Amino acid sequence: MPDFIEQLRRRLGELGCPRMQVRRLVQEVADHHEDLKQAALSEGLSEANAEAHANAQLGDPVALAEHLMVMLLRSSWWGRHSLIAFCLLPLLAVPVLWTLFLMLGLSLEFALGFGWDWKKLHVATDNPVAFHHLVLALHGADYVAIALVTLLFCWLARRSGVSLKWMVIACAICSLYASFVYARIWPHNFEVGITWTPQWIEAAIPLLIAGAIYAFRRRMMQRFQEKVAVKPPAPLREEWNLCRHPIANAKARLWTETGGL
Amino acid sequence: MKKTNPSFLNGVPELLVLRLLSRREMYGYQIVEEIRTQTGETLSFGEGCIYPYLHYLEAEKQVSSQRREVEGRNRNYYKLTARGRKRLEALTTEWKRVTTGVSLLMEEQNA
Numbered sequence: 001m002p003d004f005i006e007q008l009r010r011r012l013g014e015l016g017c018p019r020m021q022v023r024r025l026v027q028e029v030a031d032h033h034e035d036l037k038q039a040a041l042s043e044g045l046s047e048a049n050a051e052a053h054a055n056a057q058l059g060d061p062v063a064l065a066e067h068l069m070v071m072l073l074r075s076s077w078w079g080r081h082s083l084i085a086f087c088l089l090p091l092l093a094v095p096v097l098w099t100l101f102l103m104l105g106l107s108l109e110f111a112l113g114f115g116w117d118w119k120k121l122h123v124a125t126d127n128p129v130a131f132h133h134l135v136l137a138l139h140g141a142d143y144v145a146i147a148l149v150t151l152l153f154c155w156l157a158r159r160s161g162v163s164l165k166w167m168v169i170a171c172a173i174c175s176l177y178a179s180f181v182y183a184r185i186w187p188h189n190f191e192v193g194i195t196w197t198p199q200w201i202e203a204a205i206p207l208l209i210a211g212a213i214y215a216f217r218r219r220m221m222q223r224f225q226e227k228v229a230v231k232p233p234a235p236l237r238e239e240w241n242l243c244r245h246p247i248a249n250a251k252a253r254l255w256t257e258t259g260g261l
Numbered sequence: 262m263k264k265t266n267p268s269f270l271n272g273v274p275e276l277l278v279l280r281l282l283s284r285r286e287m288y289g290y291q292i293v294e295e296i297r298t299q300t301g302e303t304l305s306f307g308e309g310c311i312y313p314y315l316h317y318l319e320a321e322k323q324v325s326s327q328r329r330e331v332e333g334r335n336r337n338y339y340k341l342t343a344r345g346r347k348r349l350e351a352l353t354t355e356w357k358r359v360t361t362g363v364s365l366l367m368e369e370q371n372a
Contacts, residue, residue, distance in 0.1 A: 021316075024337075028289055028312045031336050035290035036308065057308045064310070071313025075320040 004061050005030050011065035013221060017072065017161050025068050033058060069161060078160035086166040090153055090173045098145035098183075105137030131187060138185050142178075142202060150174045150206040154213050164214070171210035178202035274306065274314060276356055279341060279349040282324055288336040289315060315339055323348050 005026055012022045033054045040050035058064065073079030078086075113130060153170035179198040184191045281287060281295050292315075293306045306314075318324045323345035326337045341349070 025312055025316075028337055031288070031334070032290050032293075032308065032312075034334075059307065067307075067310055068313045071317050075313075075317040 004033065004055050004058065007061040008065050011062050012068065015065060015069045015161075016158075016163060017065075017069055018159055021072060021161065029058065029064070072161045076160040078156055079162055082162050082166050086153060086157065086162070086170040087173060090149055090170050091177060093149045093152070094145055094174060094177050095181075097149055098141055101141035101144050102138060102183075105141050106134070109133050109137055126187060135185055138183055142183060143205060146174055146178045146202055146205050147209065150209045154209065164217070167213070168210055171206045174206035175203045178205065272352075273304070275318070276349070276352045277304070278311075278314065278318065279323065279345055279352065282339055282341040283346065283349055286338045286340040288338050290336075292339075318345070 008029060009022060009026050012025065017025070036054035036057050037050045040053040041047070045053060113133065150171055153174070154167050157164075157167035157170065179200075179202065180194050180196070182191075182193060182195050182199060277296055277300075278292060281292055281299075287295070289311045293308060293311050297305050315324065315326070319326055319339070321344075322342055324339045325342050326339050328335060328337050331338075
């Protein structure tokens with residue numbers, strides 16, 4: 001059983017299945033394997049034959065892992081509508097979060113610096129120190145909103161088990177948005193618009209976050225693979241090599257092989 | 262027995278699982294065995310394929326799960342929720358409507 005379960009665990013990890021889901025699925029399949037084995041033992045099979053019988057009943061762990069991932073993707077809205085979720089929603093989330101943080105920053109500054117006195121605020125833009133604080137609030141909201149939206153969509157991608165591609169796309173969209181949408185402030189003037197001169201610092205934030213998450217996931221995957229290092233049995237090697245698009249293959253096979261069951 | 266189930270059975274697993282869970286709480290292995298025995302081995306779930314299906318139903322809030330120790334074994338027991346019960350009623354009605362229609366047509370052809 002360890003081989004079967006470790007192969008299942010490894011393949012689920014490779015497919016980007018969230019760790020909590022991996023733990024739960026592996027636990028349940030291990031329980032199921034044990035039930036099959038016990039049933040075989042009660043029918044008079046030897047320990048080794050019962051083990052082999054349970055393995056045969058459960059089938060190929062690689063194919064099983066792929067079926068499990070397909071069902072996991074189907075079960076979440078993020079998995080079913082990845083295009084809307086990771087291409088369109090970031091474009092809406094950034095301005096919403098930016099506005100919220102800007103309002104929060106300005107409210108804090110208004111409350112702490114001017115004691116909610118509108119007369120003081122009116123002359124604040126002529127005061128270099130107070131104006132500097134306004135500029136800080138504006139850029140702070142910009143950076144924080146971009147960073148938080150990027151982190152949020154990376155987390156959602158990880159949680160829903162979608163491929164790394166969607167996480168990278170969401171980060172790229174955040175980066176493009178940050179490059180070309182700007183907000184500037186002058187004394188008694190405020191401007192939001194689109195510029196064709198890229199804002200490199202803002203654009204770099206999502207890319208840096210994506211890079212850090214990618215490196216972290218790669219490192220975790222290497223550790224995970226070292227931990228559960230197993231050689232696939234000979235009949236499976238060919239399938240491992242062929243699995244360049246495992247989810248697409250599994251989707252096509254899922255209902256035809258099991259006939260919907 | 263056929264190795265695979267025909268494609269027109271898509272949607273039947275949901276009905277079968279919900280129906281079995283409406284009687285009592287069950288764990289994955291039990292559900293697979295019950296489907297096999299109660300359908301006279303006409304239908305069968307691929308071993309292990311039941312779990313993503315159960316997780317899907319759980320995500321849809323049609324079933325809930327709880328890990329419990331019974332007779333020295335820890336297992337995830339699944340039970341039907343109120344939403345699952347409503348879904349079962351809807352699926353049962355739909356199933357009866359479809360089978361009645363298909364039966365009428367088949368009987369007419371045989372007559």
